[in-house]
Amino acid sequence: MAAFPLPPGSVIGILGGGQLGRMLALAAARLGFDVAILEPEPDSPAARVAAHSIVAAYDDPAALARLAELADVITYEFENVPAQAVAMLTELGAATAPNARALAVAQDRVEEKSFLNKAGVPTVAFAEAHDAASAAEAMALVGAPALMKTRRDGYDGKGQKWVEHAAGAAAALKDLGGAPAIVEAPADFLRELSVIAARGRDGEIAVYPPGENHHENGVLRRTAAPAKITKKAAEQIERIAHQILNSLDYVGVIGVELFEIKGGKLLVNEIAPRVHNTGHWTQDGCEVDQFEQHIRAVAGWPLGPTEPHAFVEMTNLLGEEAADWPRLAAEPESRLHLYGKREIKPGRKMGHVNRLHPLD
Structure with a gap:
């Protein structure tokens, strides 16, 4: 060792x-x-x-x-x-690092939300479903309409289905392949926020400013950071990050996606025990980006500063959009990151571009 x-x-x-x-x-x-x-x-x-x-x-x-x-x-x-x-x-x-527990929690959506609630972190109401009877019970508990997702796997909008009426629960479960599922109450959110945070081997925690995310067809399209939020919301998000990291005895960088509800309430949607797409803005907007921060954490080094020095609009480059690299590289405010994937496929994440603007 x-x-x-x-x-x-x-x-x-x-x-x-x-x-x-x-x-x-x-x-x-x-x-x-x-x-x-x-x-x-x-x-x-x-x-x-x-x-x-x-x-x-x-x-x-x-x-x-x-x-x-x-x-x-x-x-x-x-x-x-x-x-x-x-x-x-x-x-x-x-x-x-991160540890096996963090991996197990993040791999199962029921385990994930159960863990979050036990850690004092708010989420939408949810219930598990594994057959027609439990799917109907879950809908009765959560209410309709509701979002049914497979407990495991599924990303970028895959492995999930809206259930408009309780009577459709069994059919929705069948459409998802009959795999064990979670039924979630809808979140009537104003916007999605996310935060990238890190915890070192000595328990030190560093939290980046939150970003605001925009999705298209279930896939992250843009992140703007630092997000324009109140001081109260920023403090609440930082507190949530600390609760999650400490409860998992975590080492490394984690991504936390949140919903902002009317009245300023925040609900955690999901966690990702790794560096995260919504944290790519840190590569050009912060003194130490999420990738270096993760390496520092798992290697037992001191964590680096997370202060932003620019407002960044990060845009994912999907499919053929990456072929526009000559124009993107010529933009003075843009920093281009291409992933070196050999084959361009429709909707495939081929890179991202960070557009820098002065902080307010």
Whole structure:
């Protein structure tokens, strides 16, 4: 087991080779670390900027043993890494961060909301459904209309269905493949906010200013940050971040999505135990961005400052939009981040652009 803080020259292991892994690897390199990527797909964006690449399934025993041998600490770029993989790494004596509990909570929407409520964090009303009878009971408890989502997996609007009437609960569950589900009361929110926060190995917490998010077809399109919110709301969001991080005994960066309701009330929608799309604005708007912050945290280093030095509008580049890079690169206020994905597909996240403006 490695001793923390890790010195430069140590190896950071990352489960996942997509764009988040790539940006984590680049941040780690700036701090003098080498990176080892474990990813099932060959020629992944993260592997091409890392010192070591292991191409194998996430739960491949030999691959995990190799990663544990190479890396001084292991983290992950997305929360759907098989829990079995983290358990196997732990058995091998590898240090992992964030911890297995954070992963388990985030992988199951019922567990997630139950955890949040126990931690004193408000959410919409919810109930679980696993068959026709429990789906009807959930609708009776939550009320109609309601949003039914699969308990596990599903992202960017996938794996969910609106249920307009209680009588349609069984059919909605069937449409979702019959998988265990959660039924959520609708949130009549004014806007979606999010906050990126980090907790170090010594319990130190650093919170970035919240951002305001805009979605299209269930996919994040833009984040504007720092969001224009009241001091009371900012204090409430910071308090929520502290409650979540401390309750999980968390190490690393976390993304927390919130709904702002009329009257200034805030409800947490979901948490992501990793660096987050809504935190990309920090790359060009803050002294230390979320990727470096995550590396600092998992390596046991002091956390960096989170103060903003610009107002940033982050826009995701989907599909062919990334081919417009010559124009985007020519915009003086823009900072272009492309993910190195070999193939452009409709709706695929190919990069993002941060447009900088003076702070008010």
